[in-house]
Amino acid sequence: MTQELYDAIWDEVEQGEAKSDVFSHFKLPDFMPHESSDSISTYVNYTEQHKKLLAKFIEFLKKTNADAKKVLVVGPSGSGKTSFFYYFEKSYHSLVRRGKIDGKIYDTVHAGFSTSAKVLTIKEALRDLPRIEKRFIKGDDKSLVFLDDMQEVFCPVNVSEDEKKAREEFWNKVESYKKSFIVMTSTPYNWSEVRKTDPRIISKFDEIIFLNGLQDYDLEKIVNERVYSYISSFDIFPQAIRQQIIIDSRSNPRLMLRLIKKTLEIAFKNKESKINETHYAAAKEEEGLKFIEEYTKLYPAKKSLIDELTSLDSISATDISEKTNLTRTTISQYLNDLEKDGFVTKKSRGKKVYYKLNFALKSHLEKNMISAEIENMRLRTTA
Structure with a gap:
């Protein structure tokens, strides 16, 4: 590996990630001028692990050599x-096509379950397999294969035997x-669950790479930086709401940028000069609705769970299990x-233990259910 190749790809990766609205711990923040060099020590460490x-x-x-190379990347x-x-x-391919580096164009397949990635679902990948195989076996070139979430391949939950x-x-x-160069991902929890199912799973990979996540201190630093980069003033975006975004993004960092931007859009649309709780609640509801839509589209089995939560004020996992074909374990995991x-x-x-949907979210979903029922009645009447 030449240093020039490494530097060229890293610079390109940085630029691509910087333009994305999808936040990850990998996204490199532009720190504010008044921050001291000591405050970015953690940031440097996280950059190094991706390098x-x-x-x-x-x-x-x-x-x-001709053997397939398999790498598992484990991280939160x-x-x-x-x-x-x-x-x-x-x-890599952009640099090769532009003649910036020497290299080949490789056949690439992205398959998985991530809503944030431009990937095929496993079902789509299976459907495409004959075409993929023809591409992979017709020549001597390497292929790049990305499989998102090992649990969904090795021990999927709530799917048929077929x-x-x-x-x-x-x-x-x-x-x-x-x-082929195969990269598979997993969260630490899923990695642990898969190993319980098949202790020999570790032998399937040539190398396992572990990534760390950011701590609350780092999340706060990046939230502040992002707010500052959008509006250049903390007066418009109170500390209390910034702190709430940090809390909400602990388990799902991908929501962070979307929540900040959506909150600002709603405030500016309403011609408000300062962000308030109403703006943030509306932004969270809107992003929450998107999440639920993606959630049920990606995992159709979960739609029955959402429907039960919507139709009742509160419900236990046991009650949901009795009304659906989902197991208690699966329901608990989804909830x-x-x-x-x-x-x-x-x-x-x-x-x-009883579960209850967010009030704003429940109200919106109830309206959708009523509208759908009215439309069904109209269709039955006119049929």
């Missing part, structure tokens, strides 16, 4: 697992491709995800 990841990717690309939500591969692949076999088949085929993102609250009553 090491880039060096590892280039190292694998430069290997000449928002640590840049998906975005880094996306910008690495995009930047679907499990299909995903196993998908992995076996991809793994057999000669000269915990929604709670972390601030869309449901929970309260204990005796031995049971």
Whole structure:
């Protein structure tokens, strides 16, 4: 690996990530002039771990033997697992096409479950497999394969046996491709769960790379920087609301930039000179609705859970399990995800825990359900 190749790709990755509205811990913040050099020590450390990841990717690309190379990248939500591969692949090929570096154009497949990445779902990838295989086996060039979320491949939750076999088949085929560079991602929790299911899973990978996430201190620093870069004044955006964004983005950092921008858009649209709680609540509701839409579209099985939460004031995991075909374990996992993102609250009553949708979100979904029912009645009447 030459230093010129490394520097060229890193610069390109930085520029691509900087233009993105999707926040990850990898996104490099422009620190305000008054911040001291000591305050960016953590930031430098996080930059370095991604530079090491880039060096590892280039190292694998430069290997000449015919065996497939498999790398697992383990890191918390928002640590840049998906975005880094996306910008690495995009930047590398852009530089090759523009003649900035010597290299080849590789066949690339992105497959997974991430709503933030430009990827195929596993079902789409399976459907496309014959075409993909023809591309991969027709020549001697390497191929790049990105698989987002190992749990969904090795031990998916709430899918049929046929679907499990299909995903196993998908992995076996991809793994057999000669000269392919396979990158798979996982959160620490999913990595732990997969290892419980198959302790030998570690042997499937040539290397496992662990990424760290940011602490609250770093999140606060980046939120402040982003607010400052948009409006150049903290007076418009009170500390209390900035602090709430930090709390809300702990478990889902990808929401951070969207929440800041949406809050500002709503305030400016209303011609308000200062951000208030109403603006932020409206922004969170709107982004929450987008999340629910993506959530149920990506995982259709979860729609029944959302419907039950919408139709009742509050409901327990046991009650949902009795009304749907979801298991208690699956429901608890889904509800915990929604709670972390601030869309449901929970309260204990005796031995049971009851869950309740965010009021604004529930009101909006109820209106949608009523509108849909009215439309169905109209169609039945006119049929």
